[in-house]
Amino acid sequence: MNYQEILEEIFTEVSSLESKGAVADYIPELGNVDASKYGIYLDSIDGVGFSLGNAYERFSIQSISKVYSLVLAMKVLDRDVWKRVGVEPSGDPFNSLTLLEYENGIPRNPFINSGAIVIADILMSYYQNPKEAFLNFVRKISGNPNLDYNEKVAMSEKEHGFRNASLANLMKSFGNIHNDIEDILDFYFYQCSLEMSCKDLAQSFMIFANKGKLLNDEQVYIEPRHAKRINAIMQTCGFYDESGEFSFRVGLPGKSGVGGGIVAVHPSHYSVAVWSPKLNKKGNSYLGIETLERLTTLTGFSIF
Numbered sequence: 406m407n408y409q410e411i412l413e414e415i416f417t418e419v420s421s422l423e424s425k426g427a428v429a430d431y432i433p434e435l436g437n438v439d440a441s442k443y444g445i446y447l448d449s450i451d452g453v454g455f456s457l458g459n460a461y462e463r464f465s466i467q468s469i470s471k472v473y474s475l476v477l478a479m480k481v482l483d484r485d486v487w488k489r490v491g492v493e494p495s496g497d498p499f500n501s502l503t504l505l506e507y508e509n510g511i512p513r514n515p516f517i518n519s520g521a522i523v524i525a526d527i528l529m530s531y532y533q534n535p536k537e538a539f540l541n542f543v544r545k546i547s548g549n550p551n552l553d554y555n556e557k558v559a560m561s562e563k564e565h566g567f568r569n570a571s572l573a574n575l576m577k578s579f580g581n582i583h584n585d586i587e588d589i590l591d592f593y594f595y596q597c598s599l600e601m602s603c604k605d606l607a608q609s610f611m612i613f614a615n616k617g618k619l620l621n622d623e624q625v626y627i628e629p630r631h632a633k634r635i636n637a638i639m640q641t642c643g644f645y646d647e648s649g650e651f652s653f654r655v656g657l658p659g660k661s662g663v664g665g666g667i668v669a670v671h672p673s674h675y676s677v678a679v680w681s682p683k684l685n686k687k688g689n690s691y692l693g694i695e696t697l698e699r700l701t702t703l704t705g706f707s708i709f
């Protein structure tokens with residue numbers, strides 16, 4: 406498959422689209438990003454990487470971090486993770502409080518904010534220094550030892566994180582948060598502030614395309630049975646109340662973040678990351694989805 410040619414064709418097509426959407430600014434520091442950035446990196450299972458545009462520039466991964474923290478939580482608690490968080494799509498925005506009240510503080514899934522805060526709580530109980538454990542893990546699987554948190558972004562979110570604080574408090578009232586709320590939110594805001602490029606993201610998500618392994622070593626970073634589950638949750642919940650639409654249009658498991666990144670995998674074929682900061686109303690990258698829809702259309706294959 407000549408992926409490079411396909412990426413170039415996609416780029417020509419999406420460049421001609423009307424520029425829709427808006428950069429996230431509810432975390433003020435994210436509002437400073439250049440809205441015209443666009444990058445894509447595809448890592449194929451046979452070890453060849455294809456890139457275009459700003460594929461090597463780091464940006465705020467935000468909710469994409471929830472996939473890495475879920476990997477760590479599954480390593481730590483295995484099936485017991487599912488006593489604290491569900492695996493159903495919520496059909497609600499990523500920061501919604503509504504269902505939590507009816508469902509006794511058990512979040513629908515680990516990718517909405519409430520679910521990710523519970524996962525952060527699990528990691529907080531297990532690791533002496535969860536920030537360090539999280540960062541080391543992502544550095545390892547991305548093959549990039551220079552990755553780091555952006556403290557300015559973390560602090561900016563902390564100052565405006567009223568909704569996440571209310572989610573954490575509501576869950577604590579139901580007994581589904583065990584650690585100090587400030588500590589958990591601090592860790593959560595840091596994990597979201599991690600900066601990675603499309604290349605870093607695609608490389609690290611190879612563990613979901615390649616049964617738990619990277620391409621260049623034999624180590625199993627996640628058990629295949631866990632990779633299978635996480636791919637399923639990405640497919641059904643990776644885009645919040647737009648998960649059905651993403652599945653319909655793109656047909657791959659994936660995860661988005663309000664920094665404008667989307668990562669998706671075609672198991673046994675490739676992992677791919679795209680970055681364009683302008684978001685649609687559901688908080689997902691507008692051109693990111695347009696790009697990936699064209700990728701599965703032009704290649705003629707998705708998981709379906």
Ligand code: DON
Nearest residue numbers: 467468499597661662663688
């Ligand atoms: O908690 C928040 O609101 C952000 N740190 C992450 C949200 C996010 O990325 C939603 N994704 N599309």
